[in-house]
Amino acid sequence: MQTSSSGPRVAPRKSSRSRWDWGWLDGLLLLTMAIVIGFLVWRTDAVFKYQWKWSGIWPFIVRFDETSGRWVTNLLFDGLLTTLRLAFWGILLAGVIGTVMGLARTSQRLLFRLIGGGYVMLIRNIPPIVFVFVFVYFIASQIMPVLAIGNRVQTLPAFWQSTLAVLFGPVRMIDNFMLGLMCLSVFSGAYVTEIVRAGIQSVPASQIEAGKSLGFLKLDILRFIVLPQAWRNVLPPMAGQFIQLIKDSSLVSLVSIQELTFSAQDVQVTTQRVFEVFVFVAVVYFILCLSLSRLFAHMERRHARALK
Amino acid sequence: MKVLKRVLGAVALCLGAMVLIQPVHAEENLVDVIKKRGKLQVGIGAFVPWAMRDKQGQLIGFEVDVATKLAKDMGVQIELMPTAWDAIIPSMIAGKFDMLNGMSITPQRKEQIDFTVPYAISGQGVTASKQLASKLKWPEDYNNANVTFACRRGIAACKLIEDKWPKATLRQFDDDAIAFQEVINGNAHAVISSEPKPTFFTLKNPDRLFKPTAENVSNGEDAFGMRKANPAMMAYLNDWIGKNKDWIKQRHTYWFKTQEWAALVPQ
Numbered sequence: 001m002q003t004s005s006s007g008p009r010v011a012p013r014k015s016s017r018s019r020w021d022w023g024w025l026d027g028l029l030l031l032t033m034a035i036v037i038g039f040l041v042w043r044t045d046a047v048f049k050y051q052w053k054w055s056g057i058w059p060f061i062v063r064f065d066e067t068s069g070r071w072v073t074n075l076l077f078d079g080l081l082t083t084l085r086l087a088f089w090g091i092l093l094a095g096v097i098g099t100v101m102g103l104a105r106t107s108q109r110l111l112f113r114l115i116g117g118g119y120v121m122l123i124r125n126i127p128p129i130v131f132v133f134v135f136v137y138f139i140a141s142q143i144m145p146v147l148a149i150g151n152r153v154q155t156l157p158a159f160w161q162s163t164l165a166v167l168f169g170p171v172r173m174i175d176n177f178m179l180g181l182m183c184l185s186v187f188s189g190a191y192v193t194e195i196v197r198a199g200i201q202s203v204p205a206s207q208i209e210a211g212k213s214l215g216f217l218k219l220d221i222l223r224f225i226v227l228p229q230a231w232r233n234v235l236p237p238m239a240g241q242f243i244q245l246i247k248d249s250s251l252v253s254l255v256s257i258q259e260l261t262f263s264a265q266d267v268q269v270t271t272q273r274v275f276e277v278f279v280f281v282a283v284v285y286f287i288l289c290l291s292l293s294r295l296f297a298h299m300e301r302r303h304a305r306a307l308k
Numbered sequence: 309m310k311v312l313k314r315v316l317g318a319v320a321l322c323l324g325a326m327v328l329i330q331p332v333h334a335e336e337n338l339v340d341v342i343k344k345r346g347k348l349q350v351g352i353g354a355f356v357p358w359a360m361r362d363k364q365g366q367l368i369g370f371e372v373d374v375a376t377k378l379a380k381d382m383g384v385q386i387e388l389m390p391t392a393w394d395a396i397i398p399s400m401i402a403g404k405f406d407m408l409n410g411m412s413i414t415p416q417r418k419e420q421i422d423f424t425v426p427y428a429i430s431g432q433g434v435t436a437s438k439q440l441a442s443k444l445k446w447p448e449d450y451n452n453a454n455v456t457f458a459c460r461r462g463i464a465a466c467k468l469i470e471d472k473w474p475k476a477t478l479r480q481f482d483d484d485a486i487a488f489q490e491v492i493n494g495n496a497h498a499v500i501s502s503e504p505k506p507t508f509f510t511l512k513n514p515d516r517l518f519k520p521t522a523e524n525v526s527n528g529e530d531a532f533g534m535r536k537a538n539p540a541m542m543a544y545l546n547d548w549i550g551k552n553k554d555w556i557k558q559r560h561t562y563w564f565k566t567q568e569w570a571a572l573v574p575q
Contacts, residue, residue, distance in 0.1 A: 047493070048493055049492055049493055049494075049516060050489065050492075050493075055574075055575075056574045056575055057574075059363055059574045060361070060365065060574065063363065063364070063365075065364075074364070074365040075361060075365040078365075133395075133398075136402070137398055137402045141402040141403060141404075145403070172387070253392070254392055254395060255392070255395060255399070256389070256390065256391040256392050256395065256399060256404075258390065262390070262392070265354070265392075265482075265483065266354045266361055266390060267361065268483055268485055269354035269355065269356065269360060269483065269484065269485065270354065270356065270360040270361040270573060270574075271573075271574055271575070272356075272485045274483060274485040274486055274489060275489075
């Protein structure tokens with residue numbers, strides 16, 4: 001994510017040569033790439049006896065419903081929606097957990113530092129897959145029945161039910177979704193914590209001292225001095241972590257959270273079109289992550305402009 | 309010291325909270341629990357033709373029929389919970405659903421869960437790579453370190469291969485279709501899986517696959533599985549199986565012996 005323009009500013013060059021001027025080197029590079037890709041495709045085709053057939057998977061994205069005469073979404077699309085919801089709420093929750101824990105980790109008080117440190121230490125030193133299993137079977141299976149989110153939602157008025165359905169997915173799947181969300185955000189929160197800590201520590205002590213001498217309250221120092229500067233400093237690594245979160249969301253398919261990867265596996269089993277589904281899912285994740293990284297690049301540029 | 313006291317206090321508080329949220333798992337009569345809830349929750353793993361998706365994205369298949377009829381006879385709604393097959397036993401033990409359908413009875417699984425009487429027979433069949441295995445004699449030549457078997461992780465066939473061909477290399481995959489693809493590509497000699505899949509794949513890829521034996525490698529008994537120590541539920545299910553033998557048999561024939569359902573599934 002080196003797209004930031006926060007480095008030393010160089011005046012735009014006046015020469016007529018634009019950045020995209022075509023040179024012989026570009027041609028050579030393109031030609032080499034084409035040859036390599038062509039060779040790979042040819043080799044794959046020779047070694048890999050597989051009849052590609054895409055027609056089976058399209059109906060699982062959207063299909064035409066004959067009884068209602070309308071186009072409706074199907075398994076893969078619904079899975080994608082769940083992944084999007086997981087990503088949205090996951091980023092929000094992991095951000096909150098990470099900020100709170102990051103503050104705890106840089107706190108003056110030992111107890112808070114211990115809590116924040118313990119949390120990060122515990123999660124950062126367990127492989128993600130193991131964490132998912134431990135969390136779901138040992139921790140969440142204690143918490144979820146007590147919360148009984150699904151049952152509670154079903155007693156709500158219809159208006160709230162439909163609102164929640166838009167935000168968190170179909171009501172009957174809400175427990176399933178919440179489980180995945182908890183797992184993902186607790187896990188990613190630990191990495192966000194470390195980024196937040198680094199951000200807070202990157203703010204020079206003199207800034208805080210200046211705030212104190214101006215008579216700012218502790219909370220105001222945090223709000224107006226520390227966090228805004230910290231946020232700007234950690235934007236690039238934070239973007240990386242949130243993109244990582246989207247990709248990590250595929251891990252919860254292991255515990256049967258019905259997101260894109262899990263739906264894709266169901267479709268694979270049914271249609272036997274394993275590789276078509278793989279390719280499709282890869283493209284979808286790529287587009288998702290790329291959009292997010294463009295969004296963050298845009299935010300970085302805006303911050304850099306605001307600094308001028 | 310002050311700090312230490314606080315830390316200890318916090319730890320004690322956490323432990324207290326954990327004890328408070330513990331007691332959910334004291335299992336009462338499961339049949340009553342299900343009827344009170346009004347919903348039978350069944351864990352189901354995707355396998356053709358046990359459970360798969362139709363063109364509408366809905367679950368169909370032999371086990372779907374069985375679970376639906378069972379719930380109807382209990383007078384409750386059915387909730388099918390699609391679950392990753394290799395995590396299906398821990399998921400049930402963790403209480404995510406009441407029971408699971410169509411699992412082959414094995415001694416290893418019996419240590420963890422209880423099985424009802426079997427209600428279906430499922431055979432394990434084999435298909436092999438023409439390129440690699442056409443000269444091998446079934447089954448003795450396959451017990452060789454140069455021979456590679458493929459199977460889907462977590463199914464009974466993997467254990468079967470380890471027992472019958474201990475010298476052969478076993479490669480396990482998350483997905484049946486990938487295990488078969490490895491044999492089609494000539495990266496593994498043979499794959500064992502529940503019939504009718506091996507036969508079906510052999511027919512579809514006649515130039516690359518062949519069946520070393522038309523007979524089943526082994527026959528398994530499929531039953532309902534549930535958490536241990538549930539006598540009421542066990543009695544109910546065994547009774548239900550006894551009463552519905554003919555119906556189950558007819559559904560089994562439909563899903564396993566005919567291809568009438570093929571039009572329901574996108575190809």
